[in-house]
Amino acid sequence: MVMSRTHHISQQFDKELEDIRSKVMTMGGLVEDSLSQVLEALARTDMELAERIASSDYKVNEMEVDIDGECTAILLRRQPAAGDLRLVLAVSKIITDLERVGDEVKKVARIVARLATSGGQDSYYVGILAMGHHVRRMLRAALDAFARMDSHAALEVAQEDPEVDKELEAIMRQLITYMMEDPRSIRGVLDAVLAARAFERIGDHADNICESAIFLVEGKDVRHVALEDLRQQLARGRE
Amino acid sequence: MVMSRTHHISQQFDKELEDIRSKVMTMGGLVEDSLSQVLEALARTDMELAERIASSDYKVNEMEVDIDGECTAILLRRQPAAGDLRLVLAVSKIITDLERVGDEVKKVARIVARLATSGGQDSYYVGILAMGHHVRRMLRAALDAFARMDSHAALEVAQEDPEVDKELEAIMRQLITYMMEDPRSIRGVLDAVLAARAFERIGDHADNICESAIFLVEGKDVRHVALEDLRQQLARGRE
Numbered sequence: 254m255v256m257s258r259t260h261h262i263s264q265q266f267d268k269e270l271e272d273i274r275s276k277v278m279t280m281g282g283l284v285e286d287s288l289s290q291v292l293e294a295l296a297r298t299d300m301e302l303a304e305r306i307a308s309s310d311y312k313v314n315e316m317e318v319d320i321d322g323e324c325t326a327i328l329l330r331r332q333p334a335a336g337d338l339r340l341v342l343a344v345s346k347i348i349t350d351l352e353r354v355g356d357e358v359k360k361v362a363r364i365v366a367r368l369a370t371s372g373g374q375d376s377y378y379v380g381i382l383a384m385g386h387h388v389r390r391m392l393r394a395a396l397d398a399f400a401r402m403d404s405h406a407a408l409e410v411a412q413e414d415p416e417v418d419k420e421l422e423a424i425m426r427q428l429i430t431y432m433m434e435d436p437r438s439i440r441g442v443l444d445a446v447l448a449a450r451a452f453e454r455i456g457d458h459a460d461n462i463c464e465s466a467i468f469l470v471e472g473k474d475v476r477h478v479a480l481e482d483l484r485q486q487l488a489r490g491r492e
Numbered sequence: 493m494v495m496s497r498t499h500h501i502s503q504q505f506d507k508e509l510e511d512i513r514s515k516v517m518t519m520g521g522l523v524e525d526s527l528s529q530v531l532e533a534l535a536r537t538d539m540e541l542a543e544r545i546a547s548s549d550y551k552v553n554e555m556e557v558d559i560d561g562e563c564t565a566i567l568l569r570r571q572p573a574a575g576d577l578r579l580v581l582a583v584s585k586i587i588t589d590l591e592r593v594g595d596e597v598k599k600v601a602r603i604v605a606r607l608a609t610s611g612g613q614d615s616y617y618v619g620i621l622a623m624g625h626h627v628r629r630m631l632r633a634a635l636d637a638f639a640r641m642d643s644h645a646a647l648e649v650a651q652e653d654p655e656v657d658k659e660l661e662a663i664m665r666q667l668i669t670y671m672m673e674d675p676r677s678i679r680g681v682l683d684a685v686l687a688a689r690a691f692e693r694i695g696d697h698a699d700n701i702c703e704s705a706i707f708l709v710e711g712k713d714v715r716h717v718a719l720e721d722l723r724q725q726l727a728r729g730r731e
Binding site for chain 2: 437474
């Protein structure tokens with residue numbers, strides 16, 4: 254990975270920063286993979302795959318603890334200045350979001366396993382699968398924006414979050430109709446509701462990762478800033 | 493607040509640390525209040541109160557940005573050593589959890605507002621109210637454990653999380669029965685499902701705050717450590 258960052262007198266310090274950065278990308282890759290896999294398991298109602306995903310969550314958890322420990326060590330030993338400090342803080346927040354994405358993936362994996370056992374209707378899941386692929390692309394784009402330190406790309410991803418909310422609304426309306434039409438379907442459809450909510454939250458985490466990327470590049474805390482204001486702020490920064 | 497912490501050569505630095513610590517408690521108090529209020533609004537199906545809660549979320553968001561900015565400033569200017577660094581890092585994580593609790597409270601407030609409009613059955617909410625009060629007590633105890641730097645108290649709170657999961661399971665079974673008995677109730681009961689899930693996540697955040705408190709006191713990252721192992725670790729630390 255080529256970085257347009259200033260070099261430190263200590264080459265060792267550069268290596269440490271590069272190390273946490275590349276570990277975040279490895280952790281991100283792991284989470285992305287498990288998200289892709291759970292979508293595959295859902296599409297095929299593949300119980301074996303679902304169970305494998307649910308039981309491999311520990312790897313992501315271990316990486317979170319490992320990377321967070323390195324961040325603390327860097328803060329202690331190196332007392333990083335502005336840009337480097339922001340990198341460490343952004344990494345520390347991003348891994349929390351990645352770990353939570355892992356938790357949501359695990360929830361969906363368990364739902365898929367139940368679906369396989371109950372032989373449930375997978376017609377409920379057409380819209381949810383599309384939404385799942387949408388948030389998967391968002392997560393990948395968010396991690397890319399972080400890796401390339403591209404705040405404008407990050408903003409573009411963040412702009413997709415309201416679309417996910419709209420997808421969720423449409424899915425919820427559909428699922429309520431299913432339940433009303435056939436009360437025996439309620440238990441199964443309720444699992445679909447929870448799966449849809451899990452994907453929504455993955456979209457929220459992708460959004461948070463974008464905010465961390467923008468904080469890293471621009472040095473601004475953009476949480477709770479309206480998208481339109483944010484677009485204007487970044488546009489002014491470009492002039 | 494009397495602190496059993498070593499004093500720094502710089503009194504100003506002590507003041508800064510005390511400041512973020514007390515601001516976390518203020519933010520925590522704000523979040524606790526809104527949680528108590530939303531439970532009250534739910535108990536009385538009070539739309540006006542619910543709307544007031546939903547629209548006051550911004551205060552918590554502002555505090556998060558404010559405190560996080562102070563944490564970054566301290567890291568930059570003071571290059572804190574071990575214990576102080578842990579305080580800053582713990583604060584930074586706790587305010588993220590508090591902000592998310594605020595988000596969940598807001599979701600419940602919106603459900604209460606809908607419930608008031610639809611004149612929905614509040615009998616669905618008996619178990620959910622009890623669960624809500626449970627996680628409210630957990631949140632308060634978690635913040636107390638942080639304020640008093642008491643890792644054993646924090647562990648006790650963390651041990652309650654499985655109980656909340658059991659409460660949720662019982663509530664879900666009950667709600668599914670309601671839906672099956674009367675399909676016209678589905679839309680309303682689905683809101684109850686989402687409210688129950690929101691309280692569950694508030695319990696998770698209280699749990700995270702306990703982990704941050706234990707990290708602060710013990711210098712150990714205890715996320716993803718089984719409760720039994722944790723109890724043994726802390727017991728050994730006491731010998």
